[in-house]
Amino acid sequence: MEKSSEQSIEALRHTSAHVLAQAVKRLYPETKLCIGPATQDGFYYDFYRSEPFTPQDLEKITKEMEKIVKQDLPVERLEYDKKAASEILKDEPFKREIFNEIEGDTISFYRQGEFIDMCAGPHVKSTGLVKNFKLLNVSSAYWRGDEKRQSLQRIYGVCFPEERQLEEYLRNLEEAKKRDHRIIGPALGLFSIHPEFGPGLVYWHPKGAMIRKIIEDFWRQAHLERGYNLLYTPHIADISLWEKSGHLSFYRENMFPPMNLEQTSYQLKPMNCPFHILVYQTTLHSYKEFPLRWAELGTVYRYEKDGVLHGVLRVRGFTQDDAHIFCRPDQIEEEGMHSLDFVTYFLSSFGFEQYEIYLSTRPDRFVGSIENWERATKALEKALVKKSLSYQIDPGEGVFYGPKIDIKIKDCLQRTWQCSTIQVDFNIPERFGLKYVNQENKFEQPIMIHRAIMGSLERFFGILIEHYGWLQSR
Numbered sequence: 001m002e003k004s005s006e007q008s009i010e011a012l013r014h015t016s017a018h019v020l021a022q023a024v025k026r027l028y029p030e031t032k033l034c035i036g037p038a039t040q041d042g043f044y045y046d047f048y049r050s051e052p053f054t055p056q057d058l059e060k061i062t063k064e065m066e067k068i069v070k071q072d073l074p075v076e077r078l079e080y081d082k083k084a085a086s087e088i089l090k091d092e093p094f095k096r097e098i099f100n101e102i103e104g105d106t107i108s109f110y111r112q113g114e115f116i117d118m119c120a121g122p123h124v125k126s127t128g129l130v131k132n133f134k135l136l137n138v139s140s141a142y143w144r145g146d147e148k149r150q151s152l153q154r155i156y157g158v159c160f161p162e163e164r165q166l167e168e169y170l171r172n173l174e175e176a177k178k179r180d181h182r183i184i185g186p187a188l189g190l191f192s193i194h195p196e197f198g199p200g201l202v203y204w205h206p207k208g209a210m211i212r213k214i215i216e217d218f219w220r221q222a223h224l225e226r227g228y229n230l231l232y233t234p235h236i237a238d239i240s241l242w243e244k245s246g247h248l249s250f251y252r253e254n255m256f257p258p259m260n261l262e263q264t265s266y267q268l269k270p271m272n273c274p275f276h277i278l279v280y281q282t283t284l285h286s287y288k289e290f291p292l293r294w295a296e297l298g299t300v301y302r303y304e305k306d307g308v309l310h311g312v313l314r315v316r317g318f319t320q321d322d323a324h325i326f327c328r329p330d331q332i333e334e335e336g337m338h339s340l341d342f343v344t345y346f347l348s349s350f351g352f353e354q355y356e357i358y359l360s361t362r363p364d365r366f367v368g369s370i371e372n373w374e375r376a377t378k379a380l381e382k383a384l385v386k387k388s389l390s391y392q393i394d395p396g397e398g399v400f401y402g403p404k405i406d407i408k409i410k411d412c413l414q415r416t417w418q419c420s421t422i423q424v425d426f427n428i429p430e431r432f433g434l435k436y437v438n439q440e441n442k443f444e445q446p447i448m449i450h451r452a453i454m455g456s457l458e459r460f461f462g463i464l465i466e467h468y469g470w471l472q473s474r
């Protein structure tokens with residue numbers, strides 16, 4: 001899509017959010033306004049109100065929105081000085097909080113009819129352009145994403161430039177409901193989850209386990225054919241390992257609490273990387289052995305909030321198809337190409353041929369030298385170019401420890417799913433003091449690349465169920 005049309009769709013969706021807010025204010029004037037951005041397919045607006053919005057309320061709001069569209073109110077940009085702006089916002093405590101943080105002397109507002117909202121824009125010219133919209137649901141959200149602050153009600157909607165696009169979206173939504181793996185999975189006897197004995201933990205039943213075995217066999221074979229070795233490592237380790245790896249300081253909130261035993265504490269693993277490093281450190285390595293490609297179907301445990309758990313797609317225990325590649329700095333490009341080849345071979349074997357690829361570059365907070373970052377980012381980019389894969393740059397979205405390539409697959413309903421990742425890491429080799437002997441017989445630090453193709457077996461299984469809609473084909 002061209003940039004300008006993308007921008008105008010965003011303006012259309014954001015204007016839909018204002019139309020929603022206007023309708024809510026007309027029907028429930030006591031409601032306080034928070035924020036209302038455009039999203040990937042539509043928009044939402046966060047409201048503060050003591051009464052919950054019911055499905056009947058959404059119908060009423062929809063009717064009111066239709067009226068506002070019909071009225072075809074011009075959308076006008078206005079600029080006020082701080083004093084006048086403060087007066088307009090006197091009954092909107094949430095907007096005021098944002099207002100108090102804005103620097104500069106003038107504040108922009110947008111007005112349509114009687115409704116006015118502090119906003120930077122952009123918007124379409126009139127409410128009459130918001131034709132093809134639908135409100136989907138209400139969920140809760142915290143003001144500024146902070147659970148210690150007020151609980152808000154977020155009304156979600158979608159909006160499209162063309163009627164047929166809205167129809168297609170709604171058709172896909174219906175189709176997705178029919179394909180919900182949380183219904184199909186247990187109905188076909190593939191898996192179950194027993195929240196009363198631990199939410200987010202997956203039990204694979206005989207039929208599901210057989211499918212998993214077939215996937216695992218294919219996975220192992222494909223790895224052996226591509227010069228990987230396989231590892232098996234424990235599920236827990238003394239907590240000092242996680243101190244050394246840094247996980248205790250930067251990943252703690254995603255970890256299960258430690259278990260105390262004798263004089264020490266053990267930690268359930270949220271990642272496999274430190275274990276592979278311990279294996280690496282058992283012998284001296286030479287540049288001649290590189291690249292070392294080690295893979296493991298490693299089961300990890302991560303603490304996810306109850307509210308975000310979703311069938312087998314978002315869980316607390318899962319098996320990653322993890323791999324770590326140890327190589328020389330000059331091998332990043334080659335290993336990037338090798339991994340990209342593998343990823344596309346593997347995913348297309350399951351029928352996924354459409355990808356969205358992102359190259360994420362250096363964030364504000366990072367470790368390692370800028371030089372190394374640039375070299376590694378260029379190497380990954382070259383690998384993408386040489387493999388003729390189209391990609392987008394995600395500026396500043398790299399992990400703090402290095403640049404990465406993320407590959408999302410598109411399913412038959414045009415939904416995208418993040419699966420594969422190829423991440424260069426400057427941090428963990430440094431923390432563990434990893435070494436290899438280079439060509440000049442001197443010690444040097446190897447590059448470590450984290451790589452996953454499916455992401456996790458559980459998640460990939462859920463995607464497969466929804467993509468193929470297994471229940472329907474019977």
Ligand SMILES: [Zn+2]
Nearest residue numbers: 110119120121
């Ligand atoms: Zn706005």
Ligand SMILES: [Zn+2]
Nearest residue numbers: 272273324450
């Ligand atoms: Zn890793």
